[in-house]
Amino acid sequence: MILLRSHIGSALRASRVAQGRTLRDVAKSARVSLGYLSEVERGQKEASSELLNSICSALDISLGEVLLTVATQVRTQEAPTLTVVDDAA
Amino acid sequence: MILLRSHIGSALRASRVAQGRTLRDVAKSARVSLGYLSEVERGQKEASSELLNSICSALDISLGEVLLTVATQVRTQEAPTLTVVDDAA
Numbered sequence: 001m002i003l004l005r006s007h008i009g010s011a012l013r014a015s016r017v018a019q020g021r022t023l024r025d026v027a028k029s030a031r032v033s034l035g036y037l038s039e040v041e042r043g044q045k046e047a048s049s050e051l052l053n054s055i056c057s058a059l060d061i062s063l064g065e066v067l068l069t070v071a072t073q074v075r076t077q078e079a080p081t082l083t084v085v086d087d088a089a
Numbered sequence: 090m091i092l093l094r095s096h097i098g099s100a101l102r103a104s105r106v107a108q109g110r111t112l113r114d115v116a117k118s119a120r121v122s123l124g125y126l127s128e129v130e131r132g133q134k135e136a137s138s139e140l141l142n143s144i145c146s147a148l149d150i151s152l153g154e155v156l157l158t159v160a161t162q163v164r165t166q167e168a169p170t171l172t173v174v175d176d177a178a
Contacts, residue, residue, distance in 0.1 A: 002152060003138040048135055049092040063091060064164030071160045075153030 002077050006043030007070040008052070013041040015059050015066075030058035091166050095132030096159040097141070102130040104148045104155075119147035 016026050027037040032051055039045035040055070047055065056063050105115050116126040121140055128134035129144070136144065145152045 001139075001142065004141055004152065004156070005138045046135060046137055049094045050090075052093055053090065062164070062167050063093065064160055064167045067093070067156060067160035067163055071153055071156035074156055075151070078151050078153045 002074055003043060004070070004074075005040070005046045007073050008047065008066065009041045009043040010073075011066050011069045012055055012059065015061050016041070019059065021059075026055070026058050030054040091163055092132060093159070093163070094129070094135045096162050097136065097155065098130045098132040099162075100155050100158045101144055101148065104150050105130070108148065110148075115144065115147050119143040 016023070023034050023037055023041075027034040030037065030051070031054060036045065036051075037055065040047045040051075053063060056066060105112070112123050112126055112130075116123040119126065119140070120143060125134065125140075126144065129136045129140075142152060145155060
């Protein structure tokens, strides 16, 4: 099943890792607990809209860009799987 | 403040209204309470990822399309406001 929170968590984690930052650093900056941020990143907890804004702000990324990334990923996952038929056989 | 739940709620409501369907009908189809769906549509409650999927399914829309709409709206709202300067004055 496609879960929005999993995709949002993955996008946030990817941004944090790309910046070479620790969970502790970003959690402190976003004023959320390290455990909360970790659960959000792993898709185990739904981030409230307010805390999602705080985390985006701590990462210096825009919510719109995160959502665009997530929308693209979800649409790819929703696309029907193409079946390759080997006519040459 | 830009709130993800408000944008998601607006997008869901717009889809429902465009289909000429009632809250009662969609809530029943999605197996959520009418009050819950109403609060989600008005941005007063965060929909869990699972129930968001149920609502999208009840509306026969894809989560990816909803997110793309939302991402576009959020990015527009995030864009810096252009100030019109009237030089002719």
